[in-house]
Amino acid sequence: MNTILEVKDLSMDFGGLRALDHLDLNVVEGEIAAIIGPNGAGKTTFFNCITGIYNPTEGEILISPPGKKRKKINGLKPNRVTKKGMARTFQNIRLFSNMTVLENVMIGRHCRTSSGIVGAILRGRSTIKEEKDVVDFSYNILKKTGISHLVNEFAKNLPYGAQRRLEIARAMATEPFLLLLDEPAAGMNPRETRELDELITRLRDEDNVSILMIEHDMKLVMSLSDRIFVMDYGRKIAQGTPSDIINNPVVIKAYLGEDIDA
Amino acid sequence: MIKAQEIKKSFLVSLWFMFLTFPIMVIRVNPIEKFVEWRWKNMLVVGIGSFLLSFVWRYMLKKKEAGEKRAETGESGKTFLIQRILEERRFYIPLVTGLTIIAVAFPFIFSMYQTSIMTTALMYIVLGLGLNIVVGLAGLLDLGYVAFYAVGAYSYALLNYHFGLGFWSVLPIGAVLGFIFGVLLGFPVLRLQGDYLAIVTLGFGEIIRLVLENWNEFSFGPSGIANIDRPGFFGIQFSLQTASIYLYFLMIGLVIFTIIVVNRLQNSRIGRAWIALREDETACQAMGIDKTRTKLRAFALGATWAGMVGVIFAAKTTFINPASFTFLESAMILSIVVLGGMGSILGVIIGALILILLPEYLRAFSDYRMLLFGAIMVIMMVFRPQGIIANIRRTYKFNE
Known part of the structure; x- marks a missing residue:
């Protein structure tokens, strides 16, 4: 198994506050990994660091996309990171609300296409072809994520569950090797969560994408993930398979507090 | 029950308005004959007027809210109509043909004065569409757009004055200079957003104007540059009348190109x-979108259009000085974009026609025209903040 994401000794300070404290983490090809932890443990900060939104204070972030060389991505801008093949979704949905569903996904194709201003004005053969490819590709992703009936709706008019799906679809349009999902099931009802479970598994199996997700829904985490990382106060306090984690006293302590008898 | 409440509300509104307008509408001091005139009749008019208007106001607000609710549930009536007209050929083709006939016949039917006003309106359409790229599409609030307009105008005036270059050779130069200045301004403001960006662009606009005003050796200062050549046509010199018609058609061409x-x-x-x-x-x-490059492109492209229109402006008026490029001009172009509908081409065109032509034709009520103009702007923004024509996104059809 190849490691595709390797995070070594990552720290992030906000002024005097240490949000991430010497964190080590890795993701191997084809797995679904989950990060769990109480609120404020630094999970989203971790995502922001590895996607280039924050520049980490210390440590190294290395990626090795399948078939390519290992590369350090510290300090790269978010758009460069996405182009390298790591795409993310956001905890508080950040869609382009006044664009249609299809256009939202088409934005994801931006970094894989190249036509510029002159091409757009002259609308030559290559631009028309590229545009058509983008539309077809995006529509296929919408079909795969099960929201193709909403193509021409404005993103802001979508029901909540569909918005979450659209975020995933948009990230998938960038053809990532690693998909980072920030609380994909937040606010979903049990049925929507089940459908999400199925969608994520299908993306992994059919599109050869590995998944790293932050999630609070334990049922989803336990059923989906191959490995789980547990964070608390910016540190990784445990890692392992779901069954390891569920019985780990350190994890139980972090979630439920100190045991009275101990 | 509701009726009584409504009446009470309107009554309070009319009381408030009577109180507000009391000093100017009621009291009149006559300093010559040394007495104070109390015009209670005016107060009555204000009271009744605001009482009735407040009903209309509330009715309109309710209608607007209902419209918003309908839009949220996805069944909007009005926007659909516009979309249908634009899409269906049987509406679209006669409309375009009609407009073409009007546009072509216009300078031959109406006077030179009318043609000249229309040419100005067309120039503002192009300016509006250019600023629409920056503000409407890319969402970068640019309050110094007129700076690029000035760059275009002065590049033609100066090149014409010093080197005798003609209109057609300077038009692309003006566009390129606009582009370059767009990039120059773009660089420092890339990291700014929203209000901060607006203030920096405002400053930039003022800098350009002040430089033009004070650097006498370069720009001839406030006295400006006169006797700029009108656009030529393969070396033929036109009479004043033909020249204005020529300019009109040139602007029609540029508008179509811009659209x-x-x-x-x-x-x-x-x-x-x-x-x-x-x-x-x-x-x-x-x-995966490069923020820096995307912003720069928007800025530079918007500025290109301003540069081009600047050249045409200099050629149209044959005289320019820094007074033509004040902040008011930027505000006017911005109003066109906001009033018309951000990001909507048709909206910007209608907005420009209204904002430029209305004050001209309101000259009949010259005392009140700026008041009416202001009132229209306020009313539009309260009842239709998305502009006359809201932006419509392209829809795609899939047969599967």
């Missing part, structure tokens, strides 16, 4: 990136 370009851009890879940038900068960047 085609902007229309193609907004449904292209670059155009979508602009809109995404407007909607959510963080998400846009996280989806």
